[in-house]
Amino acid sequence: MLLNQFLLLAAVLFCIGVYGVLVRRNGMLVLMSIEIILNAVNINLVAFGALTDNVGGEVFALFAIAVAAAEVGIGLAIVLLMYRNRRSIDLSEADLLKG
Amino acid sequence: MNFLLLAAENATQLPLAVSNGTNWFLEHAWIVPLLPAVSFVIILFFGKRMPRKGAEVGVAAVALAFVFAVLTGVAWINHRDNYTPPAASESALVIDGGEIAPDQVVPAAEEAPTKGEVVTEGGGEAEQPTVAIHKSTTWLRNGGVAFDAGILVDGLSVLMLFMVTLVSLLVHIYSTDYVAGDRRYTHFFAFLSLFTAAMLFFVLSDNILQMIVGWELVGVCSFVLIGHWWEEKANSDAAMKAFITNRVGDIGLLVGVIILFFTAGNGSFDILTINSNIVSGGVSHTALIVAAMSLTAAVMSKSGQFVLHTWLPDAMAGPTPVSALIHAATMVVAGIYMVARLYPVFFEGMQIGGSSINLLAVVGAVTLVLAGLVAFVQSDIKKVLAYSTISQLGYMVMALGVGAWTAAIFHLFTHAFFKACLFLGAGSTSHAVHSFDMKKDMGGLRRWMPHTYLTFVVASLALAGIFPLAGFWSKDEILSGTGGWGLFGGTGGNGAYTFMLAMGILGAALTGAYMTRVIYLTFHGEFRGHGTPHESGRLILVPLYVLAGFALLAGLINLPVGFITGNNSSWQERFGHYVQPVAGYFPDIAQATPSYSLAIVSSFVAFAGIGYAFWYYFVKLDRLARATGESLTELPDGLVANSAVARAGHTLLVQKYYLDHLYTDIIVGTTKGVIARAANWTNQNVIDGAVNLAGRWSVKVGRFTYDRIDQPLVDGLANATGRASNSLGDGFRVVQTGKVQQYAALLFAAAALLGGALVVVLSL
Numbered sequence: 001m002l003l004n005q006f007l008l009l010a011a012v013l014f015c016i017g018v019y020g021v022l023v024r025r026n027g028m029l030v031l032m033s034i035e036i037i038l039n040a041v042n043i044n045l046v047a048f049g050a051l052t053d054n055v056g057g058e059v060f061a062l063f064a065i066a067v068a069a070a071e072v073g074i075g076l077a078i079v080l081l082m083y084r085n086r087r088s089i090d091l092s093e094a095d096l097l098k099g
Numbered sequence: 100m101n102f103l104l105l106a107a108e109n110a111t112q113l114p115l116a117v118s119n120g121t122n123w124f125l126e127h128a129w130i131v132p133l134l135p136a137v138s139f140v141i142i143l144f145f146g147k148r149m150p151r152k153g154a155e156v157g158v159a160a161v162a163l164a165f166v167f168a169v170l171t172g173v174a175w176i177n178h179r180d181n182y183t184p185p186a187a188s189e190s191a192l193v194i195d196g197g198e199i200a201p202d203q204v205v206p207a208a209e210e211a212p213t214k215g216e217v218v219t220e221g222g223g224e225a226e227q228p229t230v231a232i233h234k235s236t237t238w239l240r241n242g243g244v245a246f247d248a249g250i251l252v253d254g255l256s257v258l259m260l261f262m263v264t265l266v267s268l269l270v271h272i273y274s275t276d277y278v279a280g281d282r283r284y285t286h287f288f289a290f291l292s293l294f295t296a297a298m299l300f301f302v303l304s305d306n307i308l309q310m311i312v313g314w315e316l317v318g319v320c321s322f323v324l325i326g327h328w329w330e331e332k333a334n335s336d337a338a339m340k341a342f343i344t345n346r347v348g349d350i351g352l353l354v355g356v357i358i359l360f361f362t363a364g365n366g367s368f369d370i371l372t373i374n375s376n377i378v379s380g381g382v383s384h385t386a387l388i389v390a391a392m393s394l395t396a397a398v399m400s401k402s403g404q405f406v407l408h409t410w411l412p413d414a415m416a417g418p419t420p421v422s423a424l425i426h427a428a429t430m431v432v433a434g435i436y437m438v439a440r441l442y443p444v445f446f447e448g449m450q451i452g453g454s455s456i457n458l459l460a461v462v463g464a465v466t467l468v469l470a471g472l473v474a475f476v477q478s479d480i481k482k483v484l485a486y487s488t489i490s491q492l493g494y495m496v497m498a499l500g501v502g503a504w505t506a507a508i509f510h511l512f513t514h515a516f517f518k519a520c521l522f523l524g525a526g527s528t529s530h531a532v533h534s535f536d537m538k539k540d541m542g543g544l545r546r547w548m549p550h551t552y553l554t555f556v557v558a559s560l561a562l563a564g565i566f567p568l569a570g571f572w573s574k575d576e577i578l579s580g581t582g583g584w585g586l587f588g589g590t591g592g593n594g595a596y597t598f599m600l601a602m603g604i605l606g607a608a609l610t611g612a613y614m615t616r617v618i619y620l621t622f623h624g625e626f627r628g629h630g631t632p633h634e635s636g637r638l639i640l641v642p643l644y645v646l647a648g649f650a651l652l653a654g655l656i657n658l659p660v661g662f663i664t665g666n667n668s669s670w671q672e673r674f675g676h677y678v679q680p681v682a683g684y685f686p687d688i689a690q691a692t693p694s695y696s697l698a699i700v701s702s703f704v705a706f707a708g709i710g711y712a713f714w715y716y717f718v719k720l721d722r723l724a725r726a727t728g729e730s731l732t733e734l735p736d737g738l739v740a741n742s743a744v745a746r747a748g749h750t751l752l753v754q755k756y757y758l759d760h761l762y763t764d765i766i767v768g769t770t771k772g773v774i775a776r777a778a779n780w781t782n783q784n785v786i787d788g789a790v791n792l793a794g795r796w797s798v799k800v801g802r803f804t805y806d807r808i809d810q811p812l813v814d815g816l817a818n819a820t821g822r823a824s825n826s827l828g829d830g831f832r833v834v835q836t837g838k839v840q841q842y843a844a845l846l847f848a849a850a851a852l853l854g855g856a857l858v859v860v861l862s863l
Contacts (some may be wrong), residue, residue, distance in 0.1 A: 022847070091838070091840055092838060094838075095837030097837040098837030
């Protein structure tokens, strides 16, 4: 099996996701980047599950997808509220937690 | 539910044995005190709204209690007669509720010391063990000590149940008329009920702690009832005096109980355990003598023995039914009962057997004569009776002191009836003349009050010990019990108590004489009061007749051995047979045999006392009164008028041996005056000085600590910590930008660093 390719793909996706999270100003895009990170992890899980012939990996990936769906729901709601309150979803403006 | 039933087959086993099949009334004797207790609560809360102001509840409850007591008595007689000692193999067992199989039974040898002497009785029938019924439940447990509450039913307690409920019932009935219209009528009946309940609770106690509770309850009721008319200062003073004097003796009771708990009881308050341990001989004699002497102090206060008796005559300030109930028939015999109940303590502690003098006997003998003498100079009819009560209690204490247990309890029994009758009779006369002063307001009452007169004379004769009334039998039994009578062969007994015998005979003469004086001053001669006296109502007369009937006949239940021969001889000594415990919780006392010569001598002496008083009052004084046409109360040219010595003696008696002066003036006065001032001075100058010095020094030390230690060191440290935290916070504040992405960047950077470090570490 070509585990390396899967891992490489996952690593690339992860990096893309991290990049998106760190540099994008748009809240929607940050959410999407988070989804990419999660899917990178899912690829890893499925790949290792297939390698070790253990169905646990796939099961775990399915759980991760379900949780990600729920999380996106909450994330979108936050973004929506943010837009309603500020007429903008620029994350650089959201710094109310400043100490 | 334990039934500890007692046997004394031999001393190698614990003398506690088992019997099954007891009577319902014996096992449920606690109902008897419960009834008046419930009545107390009902009267207290609802009495005023009832048609008869609560009196009906009190009478009904006590009547029911009396019925129960009678049934209990019948059950006990049955129980005592039918009891057969168990076979030797199972004679020393403790069974719980009669339901436990024999293999669960605790072996006797573990329960108590086994050495000791064989407890047997002289008579053939008496060797049968008396089966006391003991039922108890654990009230609370603390520090490994179980505080039990329970009942101990044997001949003595059954007798007391009968006597207390009977006298109480009659007093209740009498009171419905006597205190009718009183301002605190309901309150009076409530406390009459509580008093009855307390006394019944006391006599059923199965442990000494419970006895203290009953003892104190009785004392409180006495306090309340003596002070029933507290608006007059004399009455509330009398109540206070009764309470405080009793408190002096109560210290003795507490000390005695504590000693018994730790020595004889071995960590238990149980009366049966304490008594059997003492009887089987495992208890130090020194502890016992101290315990016995402490308990004697309690007896001296509660039962009005000499030196601590002064409260009892003053207690006559209470309503007359109270005097009859509390200060004649029941409460004051609590002390006697306590000695009888814990008799092994006294018997072994004071070594009553084989001796000729001991504290208890001396206290009793001295009391009976000195109180009898004071009775001669009292002009208040109730005070004469009060001193007579003290004197008769002296007889009982003396009888217990010389080992004549049955005689003492028998005298307690007969005395309750005739003394209650006398007190109620006195109340009846005062109902007619509204005074208790024989010299000022009475005289010649027999013309108006024939029923009161008749019952009073019968009770007086019984008190004086005239054959064949109740007092004769009991007094004579006490006298022969002293064992001091050597004429025509000894009488047996536990020792040669000759001094006590002499005092007892002297007391018989005094009793006859002062009662003759009372009868003359009250019922004979001319009326000295105001208005026209009248006979009392039926509610007062019926109790008088009932009590007089008992005074007449009660003596016949304990005819001495040998008095009746032939088929009826089973009638003799019935009282002793049923009442005296013969089992292992009772000491091995010797029974005195009756002596005809002693009976004749004591009767002769009593007649001599009556005869002299009769000659003085009925013959000489009466003749002089007729001659002068006045109503006299004493001869103008008698002994007191002529002899200086007699006058001094008279003054001594009138002043009641100056004991009240000793207590109020010398002891209380000194305490209030000199000692209190000295204590105050010490307090102000010595104790306060020390306290002030300590205070000033404390202030100085405190100031130094504050200035030199607290402010610079402790506070400085605390402030420095605060400042350090503050500046650290300011430093870190910069990092908190509030920008999520910056946080995320830091997070990922840190993760990358850690991941790198992990790779480096793993590859090493």
